[in-house]
Amino acid sequence: MSKDILAQKVAEIQSTCADINAPSWLFEELRTPKSVIKRKFRVVIGGKHHVFTAIRVHHVNPFPTGAAPYKGGLRYHPALDENIATMLAMDMTEKCALAGLPFGGAKGGIALDPAEFNEIDLRAITEKMTGEFMKAHILHPDIDVFGPDAGTTAEIMFWIYNTVADLSQISGNIPNTTAVVTGKPVEYHGIPGREDATARGLLIQLKEYLRLSGLKLGRAPTVAIQGFGNVGANAAFLAPDFGFKVIAVSDVNGGIHNPNGFDIKRAHANYESWGDFEGAGADAISNEALLTLPVDILILAAIEHQIIATNAQDVRAKIVVEGANGGIAPVALPILAESGITVLPGIAANVGGVVVSFLEWSSNRGNRRHNVDLAKEHAWVVDELTSIMEDVIGNVYRESVEQKCSLPKAAHRLALLRIRDQLKRKHSYLL
Ligand code: NAD
Numbered sequence: 001m002s003k004d005i006l007a008q009k010v011a012e013i014q015s016t017c018a019d020i021n022a023p024s025w026l027f028e029e030l031r032t033p034k035s036v037i038k039r040k041f042r043v044v045i046g047g048k049h050h051v052f053t054a055i056r057v058h059h060v061n062p063f064p065t066g067a068a069p070y071k072g073g074l075r076y077h078p079a080l081d082e083n084i085a086t087m088l089a090m091d092m093t094e095k096c097a098l099a100g101l102p103f104g105g106a107k108g109g110i111a112l113d114p115a116e117f118n119e120i121d122l123r124a125i126t127e128k129m130t131g132e133f134m135k136a137h138i139l140h141p142d143i144d145v146f147g148p149d150a151g152t153t154a155e156i157m158f159w160i161y162n163t164v165a166d167l168s169q170i171s172g173n174i175p176n177t178t179a180v181v182t183g184k185p186v187e188y189h190g191i192p193g194r195e196d197a198t199a200r201g202l203l204i205q206l207k208e209y210l211r212l213s214g215l216k217l218g219r220a221p222t223v224a225i226q227g228f229g230n231v232g233a234n235a236a237f238l239a240p241d242f243g244f245k246v247i248a249v250s251d252v253n254g255g256i257h258n259p260n261g262f263d264i265k266r267a268h269a270n271y272e273s274w275g276d277f278e279g280a281g282a283d284a285i286s287n288e289a290l291l292t293l294p295v296d297i298l299i300l301a302a303i304e305h306q307i308i309a310t311n312a313q314d315v316r317a318k319i320v321v322e323g324a325n326g327g328i329a330p331v332a333l334p335i336l337a338e339s340g341i342t343v344l345p346g347i348a349a350n351v352g353g354v355v356v357s358f359l360e361w362s363s364n365r366g367n368r369r370h371n372v373d374l375a376k377e378h379a380w381v382v383d384e385l386t387s388i389m390e391d392v393i394g395n396v397y398r399e400s401v402e403q404k405c406s407l408p409k410a411a412h413r414l415a416l417l418r419i420r421d422q423l424k425r426k427h428s429y430l431l
Contacts, residue, residue: 002083005305005326009087012330016412025429026420030093033059033086037108039132045121054110054129055082056138059089061104062097062422066142071096071354071361072106073149074156076114077303084304085109088149091325092354094415095347097422099392101358106144114151123159130163134171139164141179141365147357148183150229150303154190157183179364182357191360192374193381194353199234199301200382201352202323202344203242204389206297209319209344209407212397217318222295224248224317226287227302228255228271231323231350235299236264244297249277250290252302257293258282292316300327307332315341322346337406345408347415348392355388356381 010031017027037056042049058070072092075085085107093105110129114122130139138144139160148157160181168174184190193200210217223244225232228251236246246264248257256267256277267280278284291298291311298317300306304326307315312328312335320336321344322328328336328343336343359381400410423429 002079002081005329006083006087008330009090009326012412013090013416016409016416019409020413020417020420022416022420023429026416026423029060029423030090030416030419033057033089034061036082036086037133037136037138038082039129039136041128041132043121043124043128045117045124052110052112052125052129054108054132055080055085056108056133056136056144057082057085057089057106058138058144059086059093059105059107060419060423062093062419062426063102063104064426065104068102069104069140069142070106070144071101071103071147071357072108073353074146074152074160075107075109075149076112076151076156077109078111078113079303080109080111087304088325091347093419094412095351095354097418098347098396098411098415099351099355099388100418101354103145103354103358107149108146109149109151122156126156126159127163130160131167134164134167139180140174141176141361145179145357145361146181147353148230153230154183154185154195157181157190158185158188161188176365179361182360183353184360186374189360189364191356191363191381192378193385194356194360195230196234196238197356197381197385198231198323198350198353199238201355201385201389202231202299202321202349203235203238203244204352204386205344205349205393206319206321207242208390208393209342209397212394213342215318215342217296219243220245221297222247222259222261223297223299224257224290224293224295225299225301226250226255226290226306227300227324229301231353232299232301233268235301235323237268240264247295248282248285248290248293250285250287250302252287254284254286255290256280256282257285257290297321300324302327305329307336309335312336313339315339317341319344321349323350325350333406333408343406343408344393345396345411348396348407348411351392352385352389355385359384
């Protein structure tokens with residue numbers, strides 16, 4: 001399964017290379033990662049030894065590594081393996097290029113379900129993993145900067161930062177230690193607005209796409225959201241501010257649906273109290289059924305390959321937004337296009353997380369400030385995010401009109417054209 005997910009990503013890169021008439025070296029550079037780091041380690045949990053393997057994939061850095069780092073999320077999810085991490089790192093390379101961020105693409109994590117561990121054990125695992133990555137000389141503000149992804153949180157980012165700061169006193173100082181990881185809590189060198197940046201970013205982009213395309217969806221377009229974690233829950237909270245009505249949400253165990261909408265705050269409170277959405281004034285719905293609801297907008301905010309060749313023809317949303325990286329299998333895209341469904345591709349739509357991570361990383365490398373006015377800082381973050389998200393979709397939309405192609409095709413074209421130019425300079429390719 002994960003082999004196929006990676007194979008589809010590589011085939012997508014190959015077809016974009018052909019589409020932009022790229023020199024043969026571009027596909028050679030992009031088809032495999034620069035390096036895959038695997039570190040096996042042990043943690044004693046409940047008196048027993050547990051063995052874990054942490055993976056970190058560096059795909060391609062079109063900038064001089066050491067001046068501009070690899071950047072990418074750290075995932076704790078049972079299905080994470082080298083193939084998935086590689087596919088996600090490839091997306092990250094394209095995402096950073098598309099948004100003009102000075103980062104290479106990376107991804108990594110551990111194949112584990114964080115829900116199966118208590119906080120003390122999860123912290124022990126995270127600290128041991130951090131030490132292992134430090135021994136591999138990768139965790140560094142100029143070499144590889146981690147951030148939150150599925151299954152990891154601001155608190156976990158703090159544990160990593162805290163461990164690096166601590167151990168770097170022994171292993172040689174790391175400059176600007178706070179910049180070694182983004183998505184930290186605001187009170188520990190994080191930046192206000194990072195927590196909901198991915199969700200806000202995708203809603204900003206969706207709104208801007210509707211403006212650019214002139215597509216009319218009615219007064220309160222309906223939204224179904226798969227995944228109720230950082231991206232999904234924040235998208236549900238923010239959707240009404242953007243004029244959208246949430247009518248369905250789900251997590252890994254299923255969700256709720258009410259065509260007239262429901263109180264999302266109550267659904268969230270129930271979820272926090274007893275782990276499901278029951279009692280929020282909506283009916284139960286399975287994840288499979290949620291994906292095929294007749295809504296205006298479907299937001300994918302869980303994991304990769306949720307819309308695949310076998311269910312794509314059943315999707316009835318007018319627009320699908322890829323909050324989750326690779327939420328739509330590349331082979332399903334033509335099926336959606338055939339049904340007249342617009343897709344806002346992940347490399348554009350979910351770039352808000354790394355955009356605000358860039359702001360955090362940059363400010364961590366500058367002078368520390370005293371008494372930061374958080375409200376002012378938040379307003380600045382939202383302004384920057386808005387301008388970059390609108391810029392990205394503007395470029396992608398214009399490319400799609402000029403090339404008479406879908407938004408995903410246009411986004412991949414623009415990303416690879418930029419990577420081609422950057423790599424040409426970095427490696428003195430003459431062709
Ligand atoms: P999260 O762990 O906070 O939440 C994931 C949610 O998806 C949970 O509600 C979980 O129950 C649900 N889920 C997991 N597996 C599922 C399945 N098989 N079917 C249905 N639901 C499932 O993760 P997140 O940070 O919100 O990330 C979600 C997606 O967005 C991932 O693909 C991630 O790579 C992508 N993303 C996240 C960020 C970020 O800033 N966190 C940035 C860009 C992209």
